[in-house]
Amino acid sequence: MVDTTYILAQLPSRLALPLLLALLLVLRRRHPELATRNFFFALAFVCLAEFGNSIGWLPHSQQFQLIYLVAHTVLIDSQLIAALLLAAHRRTLRRTGPLLPAEFLLNAIPLFAFCTLWGFYIWTRWPYFLCIAAGIGLLFSTAAHGRRGWRFASAGIAVYLVAFGLIFFGHFRGGAYWMLAAAFAFAVWNIRHNLPDRTIGRFAILCSLTVWSVSLLLHAGLVNHPKWLIVADNVWDLQKFFLCFGILLSLLEEEVHDAHWAALHDQLTGLPNRRLLDDRMSEAIQYSKQTGTSLAVFLIDLNDFKIINDTYGHSLGDFVLSEAARRMKSVLREGDTLARLGGDEFVILTSHANTNEALQTFKTALTSALNKPLSISGHVLSLTGAIGMARYSYDTMDEGTKIAATLLHIADKRMYSSKAAIRAAASETPTTEAMQFD
Amino acid sequence: MPTGALNNLPSAIALMVLTAILFTLRRRNRHLYIDTWVAAIFITFLAQLLWFIPVGFPTSHRPVHICALIANVLIGLAFALFNGKQNRPGRRRVYVLSLNAVPIIALVTIYGFDSTLHTSYYACAIFGIICALASLFLHSRTFVVIQGITWLLVIFFISQNNLRAAAYFATGSIYLYAAVNTWRMLSRRLGRIAIVTSLSIWAASFYVHPWVIAHPTYVTFATKIWEMQKFFAIVAMLLILLEYESSENQRLALHDQLTGLANRRLMEQRFLAAIKSGSCELILIDLNGFKAVNDTLGHLAGDDLLIEVSRKLHSLLAPNDTLARVGGDEFVIVSTQGNNSLAGHIRDAFPMSTTLAAPGDVVHACVGVACFPEDCTGLSGTAAIRALTQLADARMYAQKRIAAEPFR
Numbered sequence: 044m045v046d047t048t049y050i051l052a053q054l055p056s057r058l059a060l061p062l063l064l065a066l067l068l069v070l071r072r073r074h075p076e077l078a079t080r081n082f083f084f085a086l087a088f089v090c091l092a093e094f095g096n097s098i099g100w101l102p103h104s105q106q107f108q109l110i111y112l113v114a115h116t117v118l119i120d121s122q123l124i125a126a127l128l129l130a131a132h133r134r135t136l137r138r139t140g141p142l143l144p145a146e147f148l149l150n151a152i153p154l155f156a157f158c159t160l161w162g163f164y165i166w167t168r169w170p171y172f173l174c175i176a177a178g179i180g181l182l183f184s185t186a187a188h189g190r191r192g193w194r195f196a197s198a199g200i201a202v203y204l205v206a207f208g209l210i211f212f213g214h215f216r217g218g219a220y221w222m223l224a225a226a227f228a229f230a231v232w233n234i235r236h237n238l239p240d241r242t243i244g245r246f247a248i249l250c251s252l253t254v255w256s257v258s259l260l261l262h263a264g265l266v267n268h269p270k271w272l273i274v275a276d277n278v279w280d281l282q283k284f285f286l287c288f289g290i291l292l293s294l295l296e297e298e299v300h301d302a303h304w305a306a307l308h309d310q311l312t313g314l315p316n317r318r319l320l321d322d323r324m325s326e327a328i329q330y331s332k333q334t335g336t337s338l339a340v341f342l343i344d345l346n347d348f349k350i351i352n353d354t355y356g357h358s359l360g361d362f363v364l365s366e367a368a369r370r371m372k373s374v375l376r377e378g379d380t381l382a383r384l385g386g387d388e389f390v391i392l393t394s395h396a397n398t399n400e401a402l403q404t405f406k407t408a409l410t411s412a413l414n415k416p417l418s419i420s421g422h423v424l425s426l427t428g429a430i431g432m433a434r435y436s437y438d439t440m441d442e443g444t445k446i447a448a449t450l451l452h453i454a455d456k457r458m459y460s461s462k463a464a465i466r467a468a469a470s471e472t473p474t475t476e477a478m479q480f481d
Numbered sequence: 482m483p484t485g486a487l488n489n490l491p492s493a494i495a496l497m498v499l500t501a502i503l504f505t506l507r508r509r510n511r512h513l514y515i516d517t518w519v520a521a522i523f524i525t526f527l528a529q530l531l532w533f534i535p536v537g538f539p540t541s542h543r544p545v546h547i548c549a550l551i552a553n554v555l556i557g558l559a560f561a562l563f564n565g566k567q568n569r570p571g572r573r574r575v576y577v578l579s580l581n582a583v584p585i586i587a588l589v590t591i592y593g594f595d596s597t598l599h600t601s602y603y604a605c606a607i608f609g610i611i612c613a614l615a616s617l618f619l620h621s622r623t624f625v626v627i628q629g630i631t632w633l634l635v636i637f638f639i640s641q642n643n644l645r646a647a648a649y650f651a652t653g654s655i656y657l658y659a660a661v662n663t664w665r666m667l668s669r670r671l672g673r674i675a676i677v678t679s680l681s682i683w684a685a686s687f688y689v690h691p692w693v694i695a696h697p698t699y700v701t702f703a704t705k706i707w708e709m710q711k712f713f714a715i716v717a718m719l720l721i722l723l724e725y726e727s728s729e730n731q732r733l734a735l736h737d738q739l740t741g742l743a744n745r746r747l748m749e750q751r752f753l754a755a756i757k758s759g760s761c762e763l764i765l766i767d768l769n770g771f772k773a774v775n776d777t778l779g780h781l782a783g784d785d786l787l788i789e790v791s792r793k794l795h796s797l798l799a800p801n802d803t804l805a806r807v808g809g810d811e812f813v814i815v816s817t818q819g820n821n822s823l824a825g826h827i828r829d830a831f832p833m834s835t836t837l838a839a840p841g842d843v844v845h846a847c848v849g850v851a852c853f854p855e856d857c858t859g860l861s862g863t864a865a866i867r868a869l870t871q872l873a874d875a876r877m878y879a880q881k882r883i884a885a886e887p888f889r
Contacts, residue, residue: 052701059709066720069671074727243505250498270487277491280705284712285495291719292502298726299510305733317780353874356867357745386809448779455776 056280057097060090063287078134078297082290084142085128089283092121116162119219122259123158126226127151129252130233134297146185150199153178154222157206161219171210171218175203217263227256239300244293251285254278309383311361312368320382320390324447327380327392331435338435339402341391341409342454343371343428344462348387351424359419366417367426374408389428390451406430429465431458489532492708496526499715518718521559525711528552547593550648551586553687557655558582560680560714561662577616581628584609585651588635592648602639602647606632609651623665627658646691653687656680672721679714682706737806739784740791745813748805749866752815755803756865761853764814764824765873766794767881769845771810789835790844797826824850849877 064086071079098114131143143151157174165171179200186196202225209218231252238245258278265271307319315323324340331338345367352360364387371381371389380392391409396402409430417426433439433453439446503519531545531552561578588605591598613628631654638647660680667673686707693703735747743751755761768790775783787810794812795804802816802823816823832843851857851873857865 048698048701051699052705054702055705055709059713062713063716066671066675066716070720070724073671074724076731077723077727243502243509247498247502273488274491277488277708280709281491281495281712284709284716287716288499288712288719291716291723292506295506295719295723295726298723298730299513302726302730302733305730306738310734353871452776 053097057093059280060086060093060283063283064090067287067290077294078132079290079294081128081132081142085125085132086283086287086290088121088125088128089286092118092125095121112163115164116159119158119162119223120155122223123151123154123226126223126230126252129248130226130230132234133237134239150178150181150185153181154226157222158219161215164215166215168210171215172207175207175210178203214263216266220259220263224256224259227252227259231256238293239296242293242296244289244291244296247285247289247292249289251282251289254285255282258282312365312383314368314389315380315382317382317384320380320384320392321447323380323382323392324450327394328435328446331394336394337397337437338392338394339396339405340433340435340450340454341393341406342384342431342433342451342458343389343391343409343413344431344458345387346427346429346462346465355422359422362419363417363424363426367413367428370412370415370426371409374405374412390454402432402434406432427465429458429462431455431461433457486533489529492711493526493529493532496522496529496711499712500526503715513722515718515722517559517562518715521556522711522715524552524556524559528556543593543595547590550589550593550652553652554582554585554589554655557652557659557683561655561659563659563663563666577624581609581612581616581624582655584612585655588651589648592644597644599639599642602644603636606635606639606647609635621662623661624658627654627661643691645694649687649690653684656684656687660684667721670721670724672717672724675717675720676714679710679717682710683714686710740788740806742791742795742812743803743805745805745807748803748807748813748815751803751805752866753862755815755817756853756861758817759854760817762814762816762818762823763851763853763869763873764816764827765849765870765877766812766814766827767847767849767877768810768812769847769881771844786835786844790833793830793833794827797823797830799823824848847877847880849873849875849880851876 064083067079067083067086070077071083095114095117098110127143127147131147133140153174157171157178160170160174182196182199182203186193202222206218206221209215209221231249234245234248234252238248258275262275265275307316308314309316327338330336345363348360348363351363364383367387368381368383368389371391375381375391376393376395378394380390382390382392384390393405396405410428414425414427417424431454433450435446435450438453439449500519500523503515503522507513507515507519528549531549534545536542558578562575584605587608588602591601591605596602609632610629613625613632616628617625631650634650635647638644638650657680660677660683663680664673664677667676686703689703693699735744736742737744752761752763771783771786774786787806791804791806791812794814798804798814799816799818802814802818805813805815807813814823814827828848831846831848833846834843849872851869853865853869856872857868860868
């Protein structure tokens with residue numbers, strides 16, 4: 044008969060994962076912007092694996108033989124798929140993009156076949172050898188086609204060779220679990236590269252997957268030691284929480300990072316916003332005070348931007364702004380700051396231009412980078428900007444916190460006078476493209 | 482190593498790592514106020530370590546049992562202190578909860594000493610009732626009701642000589658309060674359901690413990706649940722933080738940081754919806770002389786001015802109207818009120834007096850209005866948006882020219 048105490052003891056851990064999965068599903072529904080897809084499906088397959096494992100509750104008898112075999116296969120294969128899904132996680136993959144990249148799928152086929160063979164308890168060597176040969180062949184071909192490096196291919200081939208050895212000496216269980224452990228090690232390797240460095244979410248996921256990989260490796264040896272099997276069982280029970288924990292933590296860290304970034308940057312162009320510029324400016328002023336070097340502030344205002352926006356719509360206006368930002372960025376040097384003040388006003392902060400000549404060179408480079416016609420969706424727009432410049436400590440001797448404001452103010456005035464000059468020049472020769480909007 | 486200790490090794494290690502991880506999370510992100518949670522998990526970890534003390538060390542198991550009982554009360558206390566917001570719990574809450582924890586700790590300690598002296602149990606219960614009543618003036622009524630009922634039940638159990646039930650019911654009450662409190666403090670989020678479920682299971686574990694001990698069939702079952710739900714609580718807690726941050730990010734993406742108004746993207750979404758609904762009104766507002774304020778008084782003063790103007794404009798709107806800031810000193814209102822009174826109200830609002838010592842003390846603005854479907858027959862969707870915006874803009878600029886006339 045089925046043992047009630049045993050089933051009751053198993054119930055909590057069997058229910059935990061579906062519960063976590065349900066939570067993650069609702070989270071996915073409510074926050075589609077979170078990159079939860081691969082994580083969710085991986086956990087779903089872990090859940091399936093556990094379900095396969097639960098068939099062990101059924102009384103052992105000949106009539107259930109096939110069900111056992113299928114359940115065992117599900118247990119093995121689902122873990123393999125979960126590992127591959129975790130390995131394929133990328134932050135940028137939100138809803139689009141393949142669940143598993145093509146080269147993953149291709150290389151997974153022999154692995155899958157290998158695990159399925161063990162799932163059905165096939166005790167003949169040659170089908171396993173066939174899988175190993177196919178696996179090695181596929182690894183060679185993917186490496187040759189440049190989809191993955193040779194380092195990856197050689198690691199994979201080494202794994203297959205060990206599996207070959209294990210099967211050759213008749214350790215079928217060892218071979219299958221070795222392959223699963225390798226799949227999880229692969230997931231560890233990929234997650235390590237795909238999640239941001241030095242985040243604790245990554246650390247938690249890596250811990251979890253490493254423990255998983257090691258327990259799979261030890262599994263074959265533990266089968267005959269009941270005392271350790273209970274510990275292994277407890278590890279397995281915690282494992283899913285830990286994985287879930289790592290997933291949520293890593294999502295949380297991404298969100299916190301995004302919020303921090305959004306608070307200090309302009310959404311459209313990705314440039315620093317005024318708040319970050321204020322910080323950078325006071326830092327730069329402090330630095331130039333201490334070292335006696337000079338600091339230059341350029342204020343750039345795009346000409347006739349409002350007209351472009353009103354005539355062609357905001358989406359085109361947004362494109363013009365991004366393009367202007369990209370062009371100006373190209374003349375910056377290490378340590379310079381380009382910020383968007385708002386609307387069509389940009390600021391460049393540079394401490395590289397110490398002499399008048401250097402400043403003139405920089406200004407010329409900036410002008411020639413920015414003032415080029417821009418063709419977009421059939422229109423050719425003249426993109427030009429008026430530039431005003433101020434220098435510390437040449438232009439202002441102010442003290443204290445007002446220096447930054449004074450510098451911007453001076454640059455603004457100069458920018459306006461240069462704009463007026465451009466206007467005056469343009470009204471004499473009304474042939475430029477920009478004039479058609481006036 | 483004893484089997485119990487061996488079986489608990491994975492949990493103990495996991496809790497240790499989790500404590501360290503949460504501590505690092507807190508250190509790195511100062512704005513996530515999770516101190517009480519980290520404390521709860523840390524005490525859970527310490528309680529887990531008690532399993533590694535061999536039975537009968539050094540002379541009896543009593544001190545270990547007492548420590549475990551007190552740890553349970555402290556964990557509940559830490560969970561109850563969580564107030565759902567991203568800040569420190571109020572001082573008053575800390576006092577009230579600590580005060581009420583004293584009789585519970587006293588009770589479980591007496592129970593831990595295997596004392597059968599009923600008088601001491603009764604004394605704790607009466608002390609508990611006094612503490613609960615004293616809290617009536619300091620804290621929520623729910624708390625007092627839970628504590629009151631709990632202590633009455635405790636007295637009942639003592640009279641029945643069921644001392645275990647008395648001790649465990651007293652402990653469970655804190656978890657129950659933590660569950661109720663968290664439910665109230667958090668908004669309708671997924672994380673709330675998760676954490677409240679977890680805390681309720683935790684409370685229930687205490688309530689059923691005296692019964693489970695008497696029924697060996699369910700002991701493993703209860704132990705497994707007990708082991709798991711600690712981790713479930715941590716997952717739930719991360720879920721709460723994640724949802725909070727994620728909603729915050731979404732809000733940031735669709736709103737202007739300075740004024741908290743909708744930004745252009747959100748305005749366009751609402752505008753499209755308004756056009757689909759049949760009729761709407763677009764009002765453009767452009768402040769005059771804003772640049773002068775920014776230049777003469779600094780951009781902090783300019784920011785204050787924008788905030789003040791946005792508040793005044795917002796006070797004129799109906800609940801379904803959208804006020805957006807779409808750039809420097811430009812505001813947009815999308816209204817579905819259906820009559821033209823709003824535009825009139827907006828026009829009447831200017832010149833607007835502000836608290837800023839701006840030049841002239843008042844803010845002038847130009848207002849341009851366009852109506853759907855009257856002003857753009859035959860158009861719909863984004864085409865209508867563009868046409869209406871251009872029209873309203875043109876009307877606003879026409880006004881601007883008139884406004885500028887007298888100064889020429």
